[in-house]
Amino acid sequence: MMTIRSLGRASSRLALALGTALAFPVWAVGDLAGGPKVNQYDLHPPATAIAADVQWLHNFMLVVCLVIFFAVFGVMFYSIVKHRKSKGAKAANFHESTTVEIAWTVIPFIIVILMALPATRVVVAMKDTSAADLTVKATGYQWKWGYDYLNGEGAGIGFLSTIDPTQREASDAGKPTGDDYLFRVDNPLVVPVNRKIRIITTANDVIHAWGVPSLGVKQDALPGFVRDAWFKAEREGDFYGQCFELCGKEHAYMPIHVKVLSQQAYSAWVDERQKEMAAKADDPNKVWELAGLQARGETVYVANCQVCHQASGKGGSGIKALDASPIVLDADKLKQINVLLNGAANGAMPAWKQLSDTEIAAVVTFTKNHWSNATGQVVQPTEIAAARK
Amino acid sequence: MSAVIGHDGHGHAPGHDDHHDHDHHGAPRGWRRWVYATNHKDIGTMYLLFSFTMFMVGGVLALGIRAELFQPGLQFVNPNFFNQLTTMHGLIMVFGAIMPAFVGFANWMIPLQIGAPDMAFARMNNLSFWLLIPAAIMIVGSFFMPGGAPAAGWTLYAPLTLQMGPSMDAGIFALHILGASSIMGSINIIVTVLNMRAPGMTLMKMPLFSWTWLITAYLLIAVMPVLAGAITMTLTDRHFGTSFFNPAGGGDPVMYQHIFWFFGHPEVYIMILPAFGIISAIIPAFARKRLFGYTSMVYATASIAILSFVVWAHHMFTTGMPVTGQLFFMYATMLIAVPTGVKVFNWIATMWRGSMTFETPMLWAVGFIFVFTMGGFTGLILAMAPIDIQVQDTYYVVAHFHYVLVAGSLFAMFGGVYYWGPKWTGVMYNETRGKIHFWASLIFFNITFFPMHFLGLAGMPRRYADYPMQFTDFNMIASVGAFGFGLSQVYFFFFVVLPMMRGKGETAPQQPWEGAEGLEWEIPSPAPFHTFEIPPKLNSTGTKILGYGLPAQDAPAAA
Numbered sequence: 001m002m003t004i005r006s007l008g009r010a011s012s013r014l015a016l017a018l019g020t021a022l023a024f025p026v027w028a029v030g031d032l033a034g035g036p037k038v039n040q041y042d043l044h045p046p047a048t049a050i051a052a053d054v055q056w057l058h059n060f061m062l063v064v065c066l067v068i069f070f071a072v073f074g075v076m077f078y079s080i081v082k083h084r085k086s087k088g089a090k091a092a093n094f095h096e097s098t099t100v101e102i103a104w105t106v107i108p109f110i111i112v113i114l115m116a117l118p119a120t121r122v123v124v125a126m127k128d129t130s131a132a133d134l135t136v137k138a139t140g141y142q143w144k145w146g147y148d149y150l151n152g153e154g155a156g157i158g159f160l161s162t163i164d165p166t167q168r169e170a171s172d173a174g175k176p177t178g179d180d181y182l183f184r185v186d187n188p189l190v191v192p193v194n195r196k197i198r199i200i201t202t203a204n205d206v207i208h209a210w211g212v213p214s215l216g217v218k219q220d221a222l223p224g225f226v227r228d229a230w231f232k233a234e235r236e237g238d239f240y241g242q243c244f245e246l247c248g249k250e251h252a253y254m255p256i257h258v259k260v261l262s263q264q265a266y267s268a269w270v271d272e273r274q275k276e277m278a279a280k281a282d283d284p285n286k287v288w289e290l291a292g293l294q295a296r297g298e299t300v301y302v303a304n305c306q307v308c309h310q311a312s313g314k315g316g317s318g319i320k321a322l323d324a325s326p327i328v329l330d331a332d333k334l335k336q337i338n339v340l341l342n343g344a345a346n347g348a349m350p351a352w353k354q355l356s357d358t359e360i361a362a363v364v365t366f367t368k369n370h371w372s373n374a375t376g377q378v379v380q381p382t383e384i385a386a387a388r389k
Numbered sequence: 390m391s392a393v394i395g396h397d398g399h400g401h402a403p404g405h406d407d408h409h410d411h412d413h414h415g416a417p418r419g420w421r422r423w424v425y426a427t428n429h430k431d432i433g434t435m436y437l438l439f440s441f442t443m444f445m446v447g448g449v450l451a452l453g454i455r456a457e458l459f460q461p462g463l464q465f466v467n468p469n470f471f472n473q474l475t476t477m478h479g480l481i482m483v484f485g486a487i488m489p490a491f492v493g494f495a496n497w498m499i500p501l502q503i504g505a506p507d508m509a510f511a512r513m514n515n516l517s518f519w520l521l522i523p524a525a526i527m528i529v530g531s532f533f534m535p536g537g538a539p540a541a542g543w544t545l546y547a548p549l550t551l552q553m554g555p556s557m558d559a560g561i562f563a564l565h566i567l568g569a570s571s572i573m574g575s576i577n578i579i580v581t582v583l584n585m586r587a588p589g590m591t592l593m594k595m596p597l598f599s600w601t602w603l604i605t606a607y608l609l610i611a612v613m614p615v616l617a618g619a620i621t622m623t624l625t626d627r628h629f630g631t632s633f634f635n636p637a638g639g640g641d642p643v644m645y646q647h648i649f650w651f652f653g654h655p656e657v658y659i660m661i662l663p664a665f666g667i668i669s670a671i672i673p674a675f676a677r678k679r680l681f682g683y684t685s686m687v688y689a690t691a692s693i694a695i696l697s698f699v700v701w702a703h704h705m706f707t708t709g710m711p712v713t714g715q716l717f718f719m720y721a722t723m724l725i726a727v728p729t730g731v732k733v734f735n736w737i738a739t740m741w742r743g744s745m746t747f748e749t750p751m752l753w754a755v756g757f758i759f760v761f762t763m764g765g766f767t768g769l770i771l772a773m774a775p776i777d778i779q780v781q782d783t784y785y786v787v788a789h790f791h792y793v794l795v796a797g798s799l800f801a802m803f804g805g806v807y808y809w810g811p812k813w814t815g816v817m818y819n820e821t822r823g824k825i826h827f828w829a830s831l832i833f834f835n836i837t838f839f840p841m842h843f844l845g846l847a848g849m850p851r852r853y854a855d856y857p858m859q860f861t862d863f864n865m866i867a868s869v870g871a872f873g874f875g876l877s878q879v880y881f882f883f884f885v886v887l888p889m890m891r892g893k894g895e896t897a898p899q900q901p902w903e904g905a906e907g908l909e910w911e912i913p914s915p916a917p918f919h920t921f922e923i924p925p926k927l928n929s930t931g932t933k934i935l936g937y938g939l940p941a942q943d944a945p946a947a948a
Contacts, residue, residue, distance in 0.1 A: 029858035036859040041843035043779065054775045058846075061773060065766040073759065076737045080755065085677070085744040091904075092742040095679040100738070101731070108730045112723045115773070120716060122775040127712045171855045174462035181461065182857050201709075206549040207642055209707055209782060213848040218778050220708045222643060223548060224636020227709030244707070244782040244850050246542045248549060249469040252853040317467050318536070346536075347552035 032179045034214055035240035044214040047239060048231045051216025053122045061115065129230045132198030134191060140208025140221035142350045143250035147189050154270040157277065161185045163253045168307055183240040188257035192266035196232045205350060206248060212241030212258055220245055233260040250307065282358035284385060290369065290378050297366025300359045304352065313371045323371040333379050336364055337387045357381035427511035429496045430916060432518050436493030439521055441882070443485030446529060448875050450478040455871040461858045471854035472540035473532065479543025480560065484567045485525055487798050491663040492574045494805055495602045497813060499578060501909040502596045504587025506921045509580040517573040524566040531556035542852060547634030547645040550623050557627065561620045568613040575606035587924045594931035596907050597680065598666030600687050604694045605662045608655045616652040619645060643708050650701035658697045660794060662690055664801030665732060668754050671808050672736050675751035676743025677904035682735040689728035696725050706774050707781045715774045722772035729765055733758060749823030753804030756831050757796065764792025767842065785845025791838045811897030814889045815915030822884045829877035836870030906932040
């Protein structure tokens with residue numbers, strides 16, 4: 001395997017030389033703490049006991065496999081060198097030996113059992129999600145994560161976590177930048193250090209998977225079902241993961257950012273967040289003016305819709321345009337509202353029923369009065385509430 | 390000259406028509422020979438050409454993937470089309486390339502190895518081949534349907550499949566047809582092997598390739614209907630209001646995975662067991678020494694097949710199983726290492742103190758053992774549930790299954806083509822070109838897939854159209870390797886396959902390999918259109934023909 005590794009290195013130099021020769025851009029990138037290092041070739045530095053166990057298991061397996069590898073292929077290549085016809089080797093006549101057969105069945109069997117023992121201990125530890133200090137529900141949406149703090153300090157906090165739209169645009173443009181490219185989100189999951197965090201996963205539409213390599217946790221998020229996993233970060237810092245189960249076209253663009261804070265900093269964050277939520281809570285019966293609702297709608301649009309429908313509202317590559325769309329311009333407001341609540345085009349346009357009445361009303365009003373659309377229509381949150389029924 | 394298209398369609402090799410004189414129905418000429426084909430050799434040839442075509446189509450899709458992943462950011466395709474590429478690459482390679490190619494080998498070699506005149510059901514054989522064509526058209530044509538090809542991954546996990554456009558239905562129908570074709574092929578193989586062996590060819594004297602295919606055929610019959618069930622439930626969920634897998638109606642998406650992998654895991658052994666058979670033919674031939682531990686090879690194959698039914702959920706460790714479930718599937722999976730190890734040890738023991746030469750088939754066989762075993766090691770590492778959870782759905786898994794499917798199944802088949810090609814076409818391949826093909830493939834294969842282990846350990850998820858920039862260098866290396874690997878296969882077609890098919894090259898003797906044993910080497914090269922119309926009389930090991938049932942005939946020239 002070493003020869004192949006050095007071959008890999010040689011070809012890496014070749015590829016780089018080729019890249020420079022053909023004037024490909026040279027990517028300036030550094031290590032991302034809590035995420036991948038440049039050309040990382042091993043598991044992440046563990047931040048939890050489980051991740052450390054997994055790393056130990058992997059190293060242990062690697063060593064055992066390499067020993068077997070060199071023993072077995074040492075014999076094979078010795079034979080290839082020595083037992084050649086060109087060297088005058090005469091074929092022996094043996095072709096059976098029950099003793100040998102039994103030996104090389106029983107010995108691997110024992111090795112396998114020895115491998116299974118430490119693995120069993122880790123499996124049992126991974127599965128023990130009891131006695132958590134903080135329980136957070138992670139919900140997979142196409143294509144973002146929603147976090148709801150269910151139990152423990154901060155219960156009641158809930159928010160969505162979406163990729164930074166500039167990174168999404170950079171991807172489309174083929175011009176990625178930054179060490180945290182494809183990892184930056186608007187609202188990271190914030191948890192305290194040295195506390196057992198239980199993550200309950202579920203999903204809204206299709207299967208996603210919530211995983212953070214440094215924390216040694218990965219759990220599918222299944223629509224209609226709940227599963228759980230846990231981690232206890234042993235140091236503060238930022239840790240990054242991504243969605244690990246194919247969930248449609250934006251699969252690569254729903255990163256996970258876990259911010260591990262000290263207990264005090266976490267308490268302060270909870271405080272601030274709770275005040276913010278109280279201030280932000282929308283009165284669902286409020287009657288809005290066009291301008292106010294439109295401004296609110298723009299923020300909803302940027303956070304949720306712009307990825308596909310574009311800032312220009314023109315859509316593209318299979319995504320419908322909103323600008324001058326007959327459904328958006330229609331006098332019957334319900335047509336557009338229903339598309340938002342139920343989705344359309346076989347899920348190419350997902351349902352957005354998880355947004356609040358005010359948010360949906362705002363974004364509908366925004367699209368009806370932006371770009372060349374000038375219907376003057378205002379959709380109130382109460383109309384959304386009525387349409388939900 | 391049955392594998393040679395064009396001239397001499399009648400195909401009676403001179404000097405071997407002693408017992409053909411009564412034969413008034415030679416090969417039909419022109420298109421009828423192929424469309425109405427009932428001859429196992431013609432059908433085998435068509436299977437092999439079909440699967441090579443699909444291999445090229447799937448390869449172009451793979452190069453689309455690697456071109457996009459050469460650099461971070463989107464350069465060539467949008468994410469939706471990228472998902473179509475990965476999905477269709479997987480489906481086409483598994484169902485269009487690897488599986489039919491092995492059926493092609495079975496068609497050609499099983500009757501020759503067991504001394505049967507043809508496959509048991511010649512017309513069903515014709516049907517099972519020709520069913521592939523509409524299926525292939527439907528599956529490749531799905532790219533041109535509204536919304537593009539299916540983009541839910543080759544595993545077709547619900548409920549993502551429920552969001553797909555009409556091409557998903559085309560894909561499902563295509564899989565149904567391919568499944569029907571496989572089941573018919575399997576029935577044919579089982580009946581041929583069990584009923585049509587020449588007198589004296591007992592099961593335990595049968596060449597291992599026929600043995601592995603017999604076991605594979607049972608696996609196929611057991612699991613193809615399971616796949617058909619899973620995708621039919623997907624179909625009714627999509628169109629007829631059922632909710633097998635749709636959670637909105639009370640369905641369970643994890644049930645889909647259980648059903649799929651109950652098919653899917655035996656499926657991976659379907660794609661590797663015949664490869665074991667080919668390797669078990671090549672190694673003894675070039676070591677000039679009998680296969681070590683024939684009996685244990687048969688038992689090991691059967692054990693692998695049986696174990697393959699109780700390990701499926703190791704593909705699903707991250708779905709969240711109870712501890713006992715995880716432990717059971719982890720232990721069962723690790724157990725597979727034992728019979729697989731026995732096979733590798735037997736091959737090496739066969740080489741040990743042999744008198745080896747390294748013509749191209751032997752190079753492929755040794756390359757197979759070496760690289761396939763690396764895939765076996767990563768398989769053992771992946772069997773450990775905690776490690777698997779850490780690298781589930783990353784490039785580590787991609788590396789692992791390409792080591793066992795490309796370096797395993799595909800390398801073994803290349804070995805088989807070089808080994809039996811002279812028998813099929815009557816022409817020797819060019820040894821230098823064969824060696825170029827081998828070394829280029831081996832080196833580029835490792836350049837492509839070895840860095841993927843690193844990417845996976847570092848956490849790069851699979852099926853991603855774009856990736857964090859820290860992963861760039863290894864992706865570039867993999868892409869360069871992939872294009873090299875693709876070009877090596879184009880070279881193989883134009884400089885090895887085509888010359889052989891056109892009859893250009895040294896004439897192959899009846900027995901081109903000094904140490905090869907078996908009935909296929911007891912008949913002329915190229916194999917006459919009809920063989921063993923009269924059952925041969927075999928020697929005690931079932932490897933030599935002493936004569937035919939009718940008037941005594943000179944023993945064929947000893948090799």
